[in-house]
Amino acid sequence: MTQSSWEVADERRLVFDAPVTAVDVRIVNGTVNVVGTDGGSARLEVGSVEGPPLIVTHEGTRVTVAYRDLPWQGWSKWLDRKGWHRSAVVSLVVPARADVAVGVVDAAAVVSGVEGDTSVRGVSGDTTLVRLSGRVRAESVSGGLEAQSVTGELSYDSVSGDLTVIDGAGPSVRAGTVSGDMLVDLTSSGGTPIDLALTSVSGDVAVRLPDLADAQVNAETAGGAVTNAFDGLTVTGEWGAKRVTGTLGAGAGSLRASTVSGSIALLRKPPADEEGAASASAAGSAPGPTSGKVV
Template identity: 60%
Template sequence: MSARSEWSVSAPRTLEFTEPVRALNVRTAGGTVNVVGTSDGGPPRLEVSEIDGEPLTVSYDGGTLTVAYEDLPWKGFLKFFDRTAWRRRAVVSVTVPADTRVEVGVVGASAVVSGISGRTDLRGVSGGCTLVGLTGAVRADTVSGAVEAQGVTGELRFHTVSGDLTVIDGGGAGVRADSVSGDMTLDLDRIATEADIQLTTVSGEIAIRLPDPADAHVSVNTTTGSVANAFDDLRVSGWGPRQITGTLGAGGGTLRASTISGGLALLRRPAFEDTGKKVL
């Protein structure tokens, strides 16, 4: 394979790459994108299993693999509202080394990114996105698409207008998320030492389930929404605007959350119970 190679894909096709892939850029409309990071040493692989409408352009240039519609630029991607692009559909699966730098942009499509230890950037105009087992830094920006993060241990930054954020088994060094109306649900299996969690929304609901024991300084508030608190060490105060403050454990981490009209809940994960059973 030469330093620069390019293909036009208008029908189902599979490509394997003998040269190393250090960066991946995918920009599609409609359908599904699935990116998998592996450490088995196998060659990077692209499979387009379904495609309707305009052909996809696939290019390899100096370690960067790009799979995209040419009229979907990465710059200004979230402002793309050309409805003609929504009449396209492609089902794309890419396997790359785990440490690859990944950029995925989708319009009216779903995306799944798993097993990546390099940095991941996700942009979506609509459509759900799932992030699984990512250990590198993650940034997700959507207009209305929901994002679900499972077992993500890298720093997570999320920005949306109306999309929801759900974090399952989270335990990274930090989460920073802001939205206008999207809900935020975080289920944390641990809070890393000196973790920094900051959540802000205008009208969305915020629910956070913390491990027991937890280690964080807590300051969360809502202007007109309801509050619920499952921790005796935290104090609920205020008659109009309500806030929950206090310190859990040694207070090594920081948890801040704010919503204007949405409800706010701090929940407790069940404490680990030693049943005395032996594992054979």
């Protein structure tokens, strides 16, 4: 198996002429940007490096960009921030079908246009995912995740990071947090049943569904408020624990959401013609309720 290796201590650009089907990036502080493309060779641009050099290897069809002392396992040691004097700005252009794995500590990560599987693990630092069609797995301690137009399976686990899904059209979203809030905005899925499973301890959970949603619904909170915008759903419990249950459409899909002390909001998107007229003025804003009763 052919292997090439580079030690990168300052700005540098590398082009990988041999095929690339997987990339691993692990950095502390700075920024990671991975973009999938349909043509051309994979290439790496390192904007700046402070502290230890990055080690870049191209082994077989896998490219790795990382520090020698930052493995995938044993992330707990990076919670002790003493002695961190490093930063890097890394941009990768890769074939769209490549698998992408990113690990960050106090760094922002952006992955877009990738059709292969994507994995993001972080101690802190926010992650943005745009137009991904493969399976997505994200984990963080305190960093938030924003997913835009993701059509693959999405799973997310965090202690205090927030989850925001915009125009989600994937087959499933599964997420769990301790104190992070979750806002999931689903677009029309072209007949694919909804499959949502969202859990939090103290975070708020809000889901905005298409007007013609199709799912069995079971959402509950032990101590928070409930907002429900669907006439076909029933809210039970006026004091303490509250639950929203019922069937939307034919009930082919599933929506399960629970939080202990946070609020639950089930919001309805306007019909397609109304939404199209309003989308230009609302672009970039967080989705909000169209109607609903707070209990």
